[in-house]
Amino acid sequence: MNRRRPGLRSVALLIVTIVACASAPALAASGAADAAPWWIWPLALFFVCFVLGIVAVPAGVGGGVLFVPVVGGFFPFHLDFVRGGGLLVALASAMAASPELLRLGLANLRLALPLSLLVAASQIAGALIGLTLPAPLAETALGTLILGIVALMWSARKSEFPDVAAADPLSLALGINGLYYDTARRRDVEWKVHRTPAALLVFVVIGLIAGMFGLGAGWANVPTLNLLMGVPLKVAAGTSSLVLSTTSSAVWVYINQGAILPIVAAPSIVGMMLGARIGARLLHVVKAVAIRRLVITMLVVAGARALLKGLGLWE
């Protein structure tokens, strides 16, 4: 809050760490993988996920959206296992964060329930489609999607307290409204929502994409809740986490199809969650804008890698 320089130093440190962590897998993926002992990979995965966890929180993105393109692009694991790991990373992180958010009114159950239902249903379809896609097609689509997410992150506005003139009839019927304590204003904030039917349709598409690519869905949930429905930004972020924590249907599909590899999933979950703890503390030290730019750069590189790999231009 009152610091200026530490932000730059922290970002520089993070860049060095990321390059160091990412370079070993990248080098090995280009040919030395066969010579490396098996334990190098889960260890490298743990450290990379630890770093991703650190940057994900200040950047305001979920771990899943970083995990799939980065690990899919620079580790030797098949995309099926990476997507399964990505879904688990997103699920576990959201499960850890959501209880406290619920208690503080920053996640709303009545808002999350109808969205979770639609996301859970469409995730099943997405996961089944995703697991039947040939790897080059899945990688090409993933790369295109990641670059699209970058464009969304770069251009999307945010509204701390959106103006909702009147709640729509469906949200009134579902009792979607709430109250939370805002630290900046130092007072309670009441909120209500509009355009609920349109948002429900958007969440069907979000679930489909999340299940197909194992990305989690915070990157789409938050703008939809905030900009379309008019949910205050903090409640949108908290409720997005709650929706992620309640939609495990795609994980079941991956378990049932043998697409969860413990050597990928376990170190990723632990690394990401430990990193997220550090990331939360860095919130007060680093400049969120700088971290966000760093994450966007990582996503551009990883998205381009997935796209070029899918097209057979960068093996």
Add this chain to the structure above:
Amino acid sequence: MGIDRTTEEAAPRENRNRYASPEELRYARVLQIGARVGLAMLIAIFALYVSGAIPPLVPLASLPQYWSLSAREFVAATHHPTGWAWLGRIGLADIAILAPIAFLAGVSVLCALAVLPRFLRRGDAIHAAILVLQIVVLVLAASNVLGTR
């Protein structure tokens, strides 16, 4: 999870019940316990797996031969169980680790079951119906009736 600490100071503790309904508090409690239990089990079984204390289906040293295969090819090459058949081979470390993963994936059903009676008692038929539908969808996904191959 980091958000916990950040938001910990956000609302005065004594006023917390103002911001969350009884259903939300109950949901949060079950979710928190489920997440902690699932993660503790995951870490413990993974430690047993990589330490070699329990034999796996696929030896760790052989894994690099298989992890670049698609899930379908992996299952065919290693005879890895699909659907719920993993329960029958739970004595193997890399299969046993599916237990905490399945538990984590099932916690949302426990949460829904924990708050459903409260919505019913209150006569909130809409949210009770949504919860029942959500349980049905998750059980359908878990049952593997849609995805066996």
